[in-house]
Amino acid sequence: MKILLIHSQNVEVIKNKEATSNPQEFPEDIIEMEGLVLVCYVSVEDQDTYDTNLIAKQGAGEIEAAILQISRFPDVIRERNEEIRKHNRKIEKNEIKGKPRKMLNLIMDQSMYRVDKVLVYPWAHLSKFLSNEANAMEVCPKIARLLQEKGIEAKFSPFGWYKSFKINCLGHELAEMYRDVKLAIKPEEQVKDSKFKVITELGKEIDLTFDEQKKFLPLKEITDKDFKLFLKSELGSRTVDKAIEPAHIKVMKEFELIDFDENTDKGNLRWYTKGVIMKNLIKNFVEDRIIDYGAILIDTPIMYSVKNKKLTAQTARFPARSYWLESGKDRFILRYASDFLLFDLFSQMNLKPQYFPLRVYEYEQYDFRREQEGELSGLRRLRGFIMPDMHTLCKDIDSSIEEFKKQYQLIKNLEKDLGIKSYVIFRVTKDFYGENKDWIIDLIKTEKQPALLELWEERYAYYILKFERGVLSAENKSATLATNQIDVESSLEFMIDNEGEKRQKYNISFTDSDGQIKHPIILHNSPTGGLERVLWGLIESAIRNKESIVPGFKTWLSPIQVRIITISNEQNEYAKRILDIINGESYRCDWDDREESVGKKIRQSEIEWIPYTVILGKKEQENQTISIRKRLIGEPFGPKKQTSEQTNNVNLDDLLEKLEDDTRNFPKYKLPKPFRKFSTKIYFRK
Structure with a gap:
């Protein structure tokens, strides 16, 4: 209006x-x-x-x-x-x-x-x-x-x-x-009164208490220092100090992964070659695992009409965060999630009981949410972002719980393979928790670390349970990556909101074997969280623990997996042959062919977190062998802050076997030819 x-x-x-x-x-x-x-x-x-x-x-x-x-x-x-x-x-x-x-x-x-x-x-x-x-x-x-x-x-x-x-x-x-005046359907009220507990790694429930300033009181039973910091962030202020640049921004720029572009709206990113490699590797990795899990694939448009009441009932809840697009005599909203058009599609399908659980995965290359400028923060919070998203239709609440348990393990495995350490949060209604606490606690016990539990007096949103995995930044601020929710509302035809108004929902239904028309339960699963936030978590965690743990990306995800260093120009032909062999096996290998000292080349390899550095000298050339420095990524530092271990004069096959072991069951991605030698490498930043 x-x-x-x-x-x-x-x-x-x-x-x-x-x-x-x-x-x-x-x-x-x-x-x-x-x-x-x-x-x-x-x-x-x-x-x-x-x-x-x-x-x-x-x-x-x-x-x-x-x-x-x-x-x-x-x-x-x-x-x-x-x-x-x-x-x-x-x-x-x-x-x-x-x-x-x-x-x-x-x-x-x-x-x-x-x-x-x-x-x-x-x-x-x-x-x-x-x-x-x-x-x-x-x-x-x-x-x-x-x-x-x-x-x-x-x-x-x-x-x-x-x-x-x-x-x-x-x-x-x-x-x-x-x-x-933008139509603004009142969003669900945020929880005003909820109770918090800690579930220990042994499954014990401990009530959290708060002082008069609503700061939680420390728990003697909890000895995990990082978890205490996680609680402090989750239960206190999560505001990021704008005076301190997030640690990951320097890394993403210096590594030439990702950057900002002043010619676009804030919160939208420019991806450089190595960043694109990592982005596509994560895409392929998640998609492969999701297909193996049993999902089908879908790709819905990035914009939708404002004239469809089913869509408007959901999208008009946050009008200030919407991007509007004009096209001729019509206008559209750029999506901030795939749910809307996917659920509308579900409502048009002839769903059958044998389809369930129906797992539908979409790699949302483009989502848009117009966050307030003060909320934007590097890769942590953006206006344009990438979201891997899986929605699962389940026949009833019991089958949705069984499916949730399986997806919990799926998410856990994905984060492990990405190299992310996270803490678990369950947010749930008291009634649902009372009836299901045994299996919820059993899941938490598999973490072998404590978890946070939030209990609501009553359901305030479309879900009865929400599960999150949170990661701590270098500044000890938490942010959510993977999530999963049990949605008991979206498939209905209508619902009554907090003001007693009847609101349109999607009316997703199927005819069960007993002839009754029923509405499925929907799981909302972001198996990794936003892709940019995955990189945020990896880099921030690495910086956060840099004094005790060797920073780096897992070999399969590293944009450069192997770097060749020659001691003199006499090894150049040998280096070219090794370079071609490694890249020919679809591993990403480059060659530092600069006229620099070996020490300086090794330091550069360390700075860039290269997993394997191959050193070629006179002896290696004569013996047709290589020497390998393996970076101890994700492991505690060795004596005297040692970050690598070196093996001298081994066959190239030994390196290829190590690479195969590191990347087995992970996607491969070729390194563009200009990036295979320093002398031909493209630099984007001056």
């Missing part, structure tokens, strides 16, 4: 001729309103048709706020002038330096800053994305009625007529205003 507000001295509207085939009744030939009138020209838009009562309520609220803004304006000026007087007195007393400020004056007498009456006028010229007539004509009368209920004298101009009108805009500071 768009609203143009004009503060006028008197208003006159004269009926001329019908403009539509079904205009509203216009019993008077003329509408006259004397006094100080706020004329509200209203364009009702396409998405508003989802719920004309709701958009009318929002519109009336904006008009009421504008009335208050006008009436309070003289007081605002008075308060500002008092601040100016104080400022100027300080200058006179030499308490501060600067020039005196000028006092502010109202354009009109302060008695003119009030609204006696309101006229709500249907006005199609503020938007090209208009609602249909049947719905649009309902809105202005509803707005007027809502204002009347607030004690405001209000009328509406009937819809569907050619009319002439006379207004006399007062021309003061707030006499002309504009409002863009």
Whole structure:
């Protein structure tokens, strides 16, 4: 909805001729309103048709706020002038330096800053994305009625007529205003009162208690220092200190993985070659595992219509975070998740009991969420991001629980193979936990470390259980990676919201073997979390533990897996042959062919976290062997901060066997040819 507000001295509207085939009744030939009138020209838009009562309520609220803004304006000026007087007195007393400020004056007498009456006028010229007539004509009368209920004298101009009108805009500071009102279905309330527990690695429940400042009190039974820091972040402020640049940003830039681009919207990234390699490796890795798990693949569009009520019922919950896209006479929203179009597809399918559990995986190459600028943080929180996502339709709650247990292990294995250490959180209703605590605790015990449990008095969202895996940053701030939820609401035809309003859902159904029409339970599983956040977690964890654990990426994921170092130019031909053999096996190998010392080349390899460094000297060339420095990635430092172990004069096959062992059952990805030698390597950053 768009609203143009004009503060006028008197208003006159004269009926001329019908403009539509079904205009509203216009019993008077003329509408006259004397006094100080706020004329509200209203364009009702396409998405508003989802719920004309709701958009009318929002519109009336904006008009009421504008009335208050006008009436309070003289007081605002008075308060500002008092601040100016104080400022100027300080200058006179030499308490501060600067020039005196000028006092502010109202354009009109302060008695003119009030609204006696309101006229709500249907006005199609503020938007090209208009609602249909049947719905649009309902809105202005509803707005007027809502204002009347607030004690405001209000009328509406009937819809569907050619009319002439006379207004006399007062021309003061707030006499002309504009409002863009996005349909906003109230999102589910956040939990106000919930109870927290720690589940130990042995399955013992420990209640968390809080002091008067709502800070949780330390637990003597918990000795895991990192878990204590995790609790502090989860239960306290998770705000990131903007004065401190997140540790991963320096690494992602210096390694030429990912960067920012000032020519796009903030929170959207530029991926360099090595970053693209890692991104595609993770994509292929997750997709392979998900297919082996039993999922089918889907790819849905990245934008959707605002005219579909099923979609609007969900997407209008966060209008401020939506990206809008215009295309001809229509407009669309860029998706921030795949659920909407996928669930709409489910609702159109002839689902059969034998399909279940129906696992559907989508690699969402593009998702968009317009986070507030202050919330953006490197790879941790973005506006454009990649999300691997699997949704599973289950026949009933019992089968959904069994499926959840299997997917719990799937997620655990994925994070292990990525090299991520995380902590588990279960968020669940008290009733569901009471009936299912045994298997939940059994899952937690498999972690061999404590977990956090949040209990809600009642369900406040579409799910009865939400499982998360959180990772600590170098600054000891946590963020969620993988999640899974048991959704008991989205498949229904309708639900009743917190205000008692009936809300459209997707109406996903199947006919069971007993002939009954039923609605499946849906699992929402992001098996790794957002791909950018996976890299965030890997880099932040590596930096966080850099004093005790050798940092690096697992061999299968490292953009460069092997680096060849030659001691002199005499080994160049031998190095070329080794380089071709290793790359020919689809491993990513480069050659540092610079005229630099061996020590400097080795240091560079260490800086870049290269898993294997091959050293070729005179002896290796003569014996047709190689010497290998293996970086001890993910292991404690050796004596004297040793980061590598070296094996001298071994066959190339020994290295190929090590690479095969490290990358077995993981995807391979070739290194582009310019990156195979330092002399031909492309550098993106100056």
